[in-house]
Amino acid sequence: MNSNISVSRRDFLGGAAGFVASAAVWPGNAFAQTGFVSKRPAPSARRFRSKAVDGAIESISARMSDPELAWLFSNCLPNTLDTTVTFTNGPSGPDTVVVTGDIPAMWLRDSSAQVWPYLPFVAADSELAQLIGGVIRRQTRCILTDPYANAFMPDLASREPLPWSKTDHTEMKPGVGERKWEVDSLCYPVRLAHQYWRTTHDTKPFGAEWVRAMHAILETFKAQQRKASRGPYHFQREAFSPYDTLSGDGYGNPARPVGLIYSGFRPSDDACIYPLNIPGNFFAVITLQRIEEMLTEIAHDSAAASEASRLRSEIKAALDAHARVHHPTAGEIWAYEIDAFGNAICMDDANVPSLLALPYLGSCSETDPMYLATRRFVLSEANPYFFRGSAAEGIGGPHIGQDMIWPMAIIMRALTTDDEKEQLQCIKWLKTTHAGTGFMHESFNKNDPANFTRAWFAWANTLFGELILKLDKTNPKLLEKA
Template sequence: MRPAQLGLLSFTVQLNSVASLEIRQHPLSVCPKYLDFARRGHPPYSEGKRHLPSQRPVEECRTFVSQAIEDRIDQVVSGIADPDMALLFGNCFASAADTTIRWHNASAPETFVITGDINAMWLRDSAFQLEPYLDLASKDNALQRLVLGAIQTQARYIKAFPYCNAFQAPASSGIKPASNGQHDRVRPPYDPDRVFECKYEIDSLAAFLRLSRKYFEQTKDIALFTQDWAGALQQSMRLFDEQSRASFDKNGHWSKSVYAFERQTDKATETLALDGAGYPVNEGSKLVKSSFRPSDDATILPLFIPGNAMLSVELKHVGRLLQSADTSGIGRRVLSRCLTGSAKVYEHGVFEHPEFGQVLAYEVDGYGGRIVMDDANIPSLLSLPILGFLDKEDPIYRATRKMILSRQGNPYYLAGKRLSGIGSPHTPLRNIWPMSLIVQLLTSVDKAEISSLLETLVSNTGRLGLMHESINVSNDEEFTRPWFSW
């Protein structure tokens, strides 16, 4: 589903201003539901040729009110000549704060961040939703507590249920658990009053590590390192060990997997093969399996290359961070896995494509099998420079980028009357994701490509002034999820 659309181009915005932030309670009983609010335009409209609407709730109905965010929007839009693009940026950059801070307890701290129209907290989504505000948080105590609360909430989730990806509100919030409407059989078992969904995705844990280390880089706040946080890291490392094992033992016998997931469904992407264990992986790959992709679709081959690449980057940063103060050896252990993982991504992920040359596969199995594609959701092959795994000028990346941005090299690269880009098997196969266009823009070295993509983004919001999950390549008024916040 959902690399929150992070606000339009929020990866490119340098958040340097200092301002005050306050958390307010809002009268939910008189505020419109944002899912309904987002389905139609609201004044004031931009003065540009598209007359895009303002889609921000009135201040009293925003879930989080921040003068720092308002000042940053003013600063950025003052340098944007196109009124439509300026308004679109404001709508999107403020979206996470305006609409998704479902609950926050500053004293604990605890923060429950929903992903938009689904009343649950995804580890990956919430991490990317908050990332654009981190530089402001480093200079503002209230915002710092908000982000720290999200990290500690994530840590408690992971400590208890490391294989799960999406969670219910903390019991202390008083928010009733939501139902996902599914019938799942999962090993190890989980508590549905605490877990919304338990699809194991390697990038969920990598996103937790990413938000944690970026928070510390900005704030130097040692309050991050609680027992819950340490417990979450230990659980994650144990999981990485478990999910690095081969499917068969040395005698050729099938090894019962620690994790298994079966859903009552008629969609192959929603469940795992072989009694929920997923397809086999070979011994010796040293990569970490991922049962599901960041789209929440099942992997075909369990060694998910973008997820392993992202994980190796974050383990490197966290390992170095811990090593200076480490007494238990976990810092060295984290760094060791990072170095192994990075090397194995190249060893097993790179292959010679007959048309594009040396490129990275999307998924592999260690037997020589590979899936050649890319999905719009982050981590993706397209997003690897943004994630810090390699440089955008790297020859393997340039060849991979050329491959996945073509219909010949990527089955989910789609083109229509209005636009072209990368979609996902998670959404209709005539839909591309604006997220993929933003990532394409951010990894481009071509000014003409960047300009064209900006025009495409601002021109394809369905006249609603928001970035949607996915849009039809020939009709931008056909889209999925009017309220899609990461």
Template sequence: MTIPSSSSSCPDYAEYAKVFHGPASSGPLKLPFQRPIEACRTFTSKVIDQVVDFVASKIVNADLARLFTNTFPNTLDTTVSQTACLTNQTNSCHPLTFLITGDINAMWLRDSVNQLMPYLNYIQQDYSLKRLFLGTIYMQAHFISIDPYANAFHPPDNIQQWSTMQTPNPYQHQGLSPGSVPQVYEYKWEIDSLASFFSLSFQYWQTTQDRSFVDSPIWMNAVEKTIDLLRNEQHGTFDPNTGKVLPVDERFSQTTDRPTETQFQDGRGQPIKQTGMIRTLFRPSDDACVFPFFVPGNAMMSVELDHINQLIHDKNATLADQASQLSKDIREAIFKYAVVDLPDHGKVFAYEVDGYGAQLIMDDANVPSLLSLPLLGFVPMDDPIYQNTRRLVLSKGNPYYYQGPNMAGIGGPHVPLNYAWPMSQIVRIMTSTDDTEIKESLDLLLRSTDGTGLIHESINVFETPNGKESYSRSWFAWANGLFGQAIIRLSNEKPHLLT
């Protein structure tokens, strides 16, 4: 492993990613080679480079092999912004890792976890890669201790200042406006951000059997703050006895010309009835929820609370039991309040609900999504309610499903209408056992790059705007890595689709 020092001679990858770099692939699309030169890569792992070469050599389609080569290592190549590994009182390493999302110079809790996940199965073969994961766990624990409602954070001026094993003085969130705390990049309360922190901690432990971080007061403080927050956000809008409005810790309101960037009712969101689910104000797209019970995020949190129960039970049985009860409450509430019987589709999961009977029937491409429920571990792929939901969200029954000559897939309010996210086709692959469907998605993804050889945030399904790219975001590491992850899975489970 090497982490090159920053160099002014290295180009801005957001611009680098837009233009052709040779040699071209030998396939009909002639896709460029978009990995930075080695001196400009932000993290180099020989193990991952070997995986790239081996898997690409097994892919007959030269364009598909090139797309995999460009995308799978993209997080390591371009987004490892800062790292530190200082010794603590016991002379052991306390690592920290700051990952940017790509063309946005900030670290999202959700994105950074998903950016790393493609490399999880290789961390036992590369100690530095393993330390990168552990450093992300600690970095996120620090962030959550500052403010568990925040979803994204600025790069630290000096990452070594964070490298202490002492429990930080936690910032007490009191619903302050965006920008109130200098470390916070965005104050949007997204339930999946905290679920992602739990997921990374659990999957790292399952893969390595290393749970040294559980003994860290910083990590345990973050878990305690998360459990406290979730229990606090389980109540409804009104006191069931007096009818008075209950206080909330989290509000988000700002002046904006985009309704998705602010919230109803002076920042507290639409009224909700207590159900057992957790109130959240924003989706993983960073767009405002219409109804504050965001179902995919609650489903993910239910799964991860059970994982945290397993991880900490012999360390803090009381906290573990609270996590287990929350997990059960959420799951039962989803099946009670968020399953809808539609005339044309049967029983499906709603995207958002309020507990009073209002339901939002749609899906957004960002994970967690309804399409991704089996990947989250909430239901098996053959669950009948999920299968009905899957058919719905991948059809015109979903108002954000688009289909045109350039692309097809699920979009969302975060981008213009008729812009589908390639991420939805990747998740379609990862939730399918049908060879024909998988091949169709691979073909769409190959044609979605606009000749750049990278996976973008979204793509215009009909036509290229005059003088503009047909896509949004030239550099989106999460989507690149997820595509690479899907190809790795196919190479293990369905290698005949790549040969």
């Protein structure tokens, strides 16, 4: 981090955690008699209130046998709505800012994932549907502001980025909070938009501005295939950690142009070692399929739809040709990153997209033999970022470091299996590692859950809520056993 910057990201998060710990608590709730007092803000202090979401919390919690698990669910599922959204519905239509929690900025990835679990409730809650439509509109504006940025400020006219981005060597634009190019940043908004459209049949968010944003995604993906040049994006930061900057004059390490999309950074916001990130490219394939479908059926833009189809086929063929590696103990698996010169990193990271999360994102089946082999590898100590301790076992990553397990990865493990025993074990770990806070965290020490990072991380909270919603739908009896 540049020595001229007085506030680092870690300093900022430390200060934010204190705010969350002192947040208002609503005492009148059904859990008080069990000793579990709600950690939600008082109703009058909630950023957005959805009767449909609150009704589901009440209904599902009543069917859960474990009061602590029900309490966790009731705190976590609504956390994004309770604490992170700013929703307006003016003359130009709905507009929704979704900050990530303890950082006052909107990540394209996080904001999409944060509201995703609420999509099943939009049919019963028209205002919730408008709120998510507002997220899509805001993300469209963000993409058109800068398709290479990962995070944006609530005021898109602001010339004040996040504190640690102020002296970055890159082409910073107004409204950008941080400019780390990550393939998945452009995939997540498409995933949200496609599911919103399929759920509501509402096409109002998908006007000319949205079509321009889809064109921008296609052009960015093509530019970052780097067939003729390194492209327009570069990034350098005077940073203590090598994961916070890019080598090669800001363009990253070299890779052979084989049709895959280069990424500067991983979903963790850590720099790629080899710039061809395999989970990100898998996510791009399904994203391009969704873009093709929406441009065809909504925008009637056959030329751009055909380009999306061509690009999707090219990336898929490149994955088929280059993503597989032979690991000395795991056999044939998918690599995490490659350079297409024959070098590869065999690991997985807790952040999504990950190799573990590929079925969750629609990139493969849970029963795909290659996925199952890769899954066995990433959930073993052959993965350098898989940690097993006295409190739990799970995947972490270099972003926080050694022995720090991410609840997100435990949740994703449960979301990508139908093995009841494995699901129950994941729930047990999640229930016993929240350190009495009633919320999921970014990470915790494998032997000491009280040693955790980020007390207010809304994506992890709503993802936990999504897990309970899925289990209630697919195996409700499991929640009686948990």
